[in-house]
Amino acid sequence: MNRRTAARLGRYLLTFALVVVAVAAVYPLLFTVVSSLKTQAGFAEDPLGLPAGITLDNYLEAFRRMDMPRLLLNSLITTVGGLVLSVLAALLVAYAVTKLRFRGGKLVFLLIIVTLTIPSQAIIYPLYQTVLDLGMSGEYQGLILAYAAFGLPLGTYQLAGYFQQVPDELIEAARVDGAGHFTILFRLLAPIATPALAALAIFNFVWMWNDLLLPLVIMGGSDSKTLMVGVSLLSGQYDVSVPLVSAGLIVALLPVLVIYLVFQRQLVSGALAGSGK
Amino acid sequence: MTISTTPVPEPVVADRPPEPVRRPARHARLREWWLGAALVLPALALAVAFKLVPLGRGVATSLESSSGFDGTSFAGADNYVRMFDDPVVRSSFRNALLVVATLPVWVVLPLVLAVLIHQQAPGWKFFRAVYFIPYTVAPIVVGIMFRQILAPDGPINALLRRVGLEPLAIEWLNGRYSALFSLVAVALWSFFGLGVMTYLAGLATIPGETLEAAYLDGAGFWRRLFHVVVPMLRPTVAYWSVLCASGVLIWLFPLIYALTQGGPGDATMLPEYLVFLTTFQFLDRGYGSAIGIALFVFVAVLSIFSVRHMFTEGTRKPR
Numbered sequence: 350m351n352r353r354t355a356a357r358l359g360r361y362l363l364t365f366a367l368v369v370v371a372v373a374a375v376y377p378l379l380f381t382v383v384s385s386l387k388t389q390a391g392f393a394e395d396p397l398g399l400p401a402g403i404t405l406d407n408y409l410e411a412f413r414r415m416d417m418p419r420l421l422l423n424s425l426i427t428t429v430g431g432l433v434l435s436v437l438a439a440l441l442v443a444y445a446v447t448k449l450r451f452r453g454g455k456l457v458f459l460l461i462i463v464t465l466t467i468p469s470q471a472i473i474y475p476l477y478q479t480v481l482d483l484g485m486s487g488e489y490q491g492l493i494l495a496y497a498a499f500g501l502p503l504g505t506y507q508l509a510g511y512f513q514q515v516p517d518e519l520i521e522a523a524r525v526d527g528a529g530h531f532t533i534l535f536r537l538l539a540p541i542a543t544p545a546l547a548a549l550a551i552f553n554f555v556w557m558w559n560d561l562l563l564p565l566v567i568m569g570g571s572d573s574k575t576l577m578v579g580v581s582l583l584s585g586q587y588d589v590s591v592p593l594v595s596a597g598l599i600v601a602l603l604p605v606l607v608i609y610l611v612f613q614r615q616l617v618s619g620a621l622a623g624s625g626k
Numbered sequence: 627m628t629i630s631t632t633p634v635p636e637p638v639v640a641d642r643p644p645e646p647v648r649r650p651a652r653h654a655r656l657r658e659w660w661l662g663a664a665l666v667l668p669a670l671a672l673a674v675a676f677k678l679v680p681l682g683r684g685v686a687t688s689l690e691s692s693s694g695f696d697g698t699s700f701a702g703a704d705n706y707v708r709m710f711d712d713p714v715v716r717s718s719f720r721n722a723l724l725v726v727a728t729l730p731v732w733v734v735l736p737l738v739l740a741v742l743i744h745q746q747a748p749g750w751k752f753f754r755a756v757y758f759i760p761y762t763v764a765p766i767v768v769g770i771m772f773r774q775i776l777a778p779d780g781p782i783n784a785l786l787r788r789v790g791l792e793p794l795a796i797e798w799l800n801g802r803y804s805a806l807f808s809l810v811a812v813a814l815w816s817f818f819g820l821g822v823m824t825y826l827a828g829l830a831t832i833p834g835e836t837l838e839a840a841y842l843d844g845a846g847f848w849r850r851l852f853h854v855v856v857p858m859l860r861p862t863v864a865y866w867s868v869l870c871a872s873g874v875l876i877w878l879f880p881l882i883y884a885l886t887q888g889g890p891g892d893a894t895m896l897p898e899y900l901v902f903l904t905t906f907q908f909l910d911r912g913y914g915s916a917i918g919i920a921l922f923v924f925v926a927v928l929s930i931f932s933v934r935h936m937f938t939e940g941t942r943k944p945r
Contacts, residue, residue, distance in 0.1 A: 360747070360748070363747050367739070367747055367753045370739060371757070374759060376781075377768075377771055377775055378771075380781055396780075396781075397781050434672075435672075438668045441668065444665060445662040445663075449659075449662040449665075450655060450658050451661075451666075454662060457666045458940060458941065459937055462937060462940070463933055465929060465932070466922075466929045467677050467926075468875075468921070470875075470901060470918070470921065471918040471922035471925065472680040473901060474687065474901075474906075475683035475684040475915065476676065478683060479675065479679055483675075494675070498672040498675070501672055502936075506936045509940040513940065559766075559767075561764070561880040561883065562879055562880070577766050577767075580766055580770070581766050581883065583770060594770060594774070595771075598771055601767050602763045605762045609758065613755055617754070617826075
């Protein structure tokens with residue numbers, strides 16, 4: 350076997366390995382989609398094969414039982430609220446600590462990123478108590494503020510790192526030309542940091558939309574509970590019908606999947622650019 | 627302070643540095659400090675109200691004996707002493723150690739995939755897109771989904787039976803070790819894409835020629851991986867390892883919630899689930915807080931390294 354055939358064989362093996370992982374990554378989702386399109390009887394007959402006939406009844410039933418539109422709305426409000434608030438707060442901090450003569454800025458920066466070491470799982474009860482004391486239990490603002498606080502360290506870090514790369518001369522030049530601080534931040538720095546902002550927005554959207562513990566504890570059984578809390582009830586309640594549960598799961602995962610596929614390029618370039626230091 | 631609406635001048639990159647600006651007067655400096663203080667206020671308020679205050683209250687609660695709906699009383703270190711003798715707590719931390727022992731897989735598997743994608747194997751863009759998909763699926767959804775897939779009559783066992791591996795078609799979620807193994811495997815399915823993305827970002831910072839030489843060099847794949855790529859990628863490998871090590875202590879909550887609820891017995895009981903269970907199911911708030919603080923200490927010790935890295939990255943002036 351000469352060198353070239355060996356190289357080619359190696360390439361085939363390599364591609365094969367990548368394909369195997371790709372199948373493993375996608376198969377569980379395909380199985381769930383296929384199951385969701387089967388009738389209950391059809392699933393019982395042949396749980397693994399393709400459906401004999403496609404039915405959308407499971408989706409209708411899942412929407413009806415779970416009050417899906419309300420859950421979707423709750424998730425959307427809290428996710429977008431938390432995402433906007435945390436990115437905005439991070440933008441302001443990043444500007445203050447990197448571009449202002451602001452004594453104590455480093456300390457503030459350190460204090461904020463240190464909170465990364467406090468996971469929600471460890472402080473969940475006192476956090477719940479605090480939200481309760483603020484009168485925000487079961488309210489959108491309670492979850493939004495909590496999301497914003499937990500998204501803050503990473504956002505501050507990424508944006509500060511990005512702003513740090515912008516030469517101070519550029520800021521001085523804009524200031525000499527009469528630009529105010531907010532113009533500099535929102536019209537000069539934010540556009541430069543677009544890749545980081547995009548990656549941050551997508552990343553925050555994914556974890557806030559998908560989070561279970563914070564909404565489970567803060568929203569509990571209220572009408573403002575998020576989609577993931579609603580989905581978590583699926584695991585006990587209608588366990589018997591795999592097709593119905595599957596339909597609920599697909600509805601729950603579809604929004605993030607669509608957002609990811611649409612913004613895939615921005616996410617990749619943002620992730621790549623953010624670390625290009 | 628006024629919000630100027632003058633259009634931003636074209637960000638010209640000057641050939642020579644602009645004239646140094648005159649040192650601002652004292653009061654202008656002071657004004658700038660107040661502006662800075664106002665800008666960091668919202669973030670500080672969020673961090674204090676939803677992180678630091680709860681942490682402080684958690685410490686306080688952990689020193690109290692408060693069970694059920696009874697009142698609370700100061701209990702000193704009782705809750706912490708109790709933890710050392712509690713078999714459930716001990717097995718939860720032992721399970722956490724077992725999970726941490728799988729760390730090499732978490733570190734190496736995404737690395738290999740990232741390198742294969744980075745050297746532009748056929749269809750690499752497609753694979754890069756597909757590998758991140760599992761990470762976008764909510765862990766609670768992943769958990770419920772895999773309960774169906776790992777069911778005794780589910781597709782995994784059907785596949786094993788079909789290829790003649792009947793003895794391997796076990797009750798995945800119901801064995802002393804198979805349950806923990808399944809939990810970790812599902813978590814790996816859920817998070818490996820994030821690792822691939824992280825490594826790709828790291829690889830992008832290495833000059834192309836350096837890597838290309840390594841890829842084309844005659845040495846075997848594994849040797850190149852560990853002798854050429856890993857040393858160059860050390861910061862990324864370190865970052866991802868630390869993230870995973872602290873992550874296994876906190877990422878698994880929704881998976882446990884959906885897959886095993888800590889069982890069978892306490893085979894898949896991990897600290898993050900135990901905090902929730904003790905506090906909200908058994909209503910033992912003081913004890914739950916103590917376990918939470920112990921968990922915080924473990925996570926903090928692990929992730930303080932990434933915080934240090936982040937601090938230097940975020941405050942360093944560009945070269």
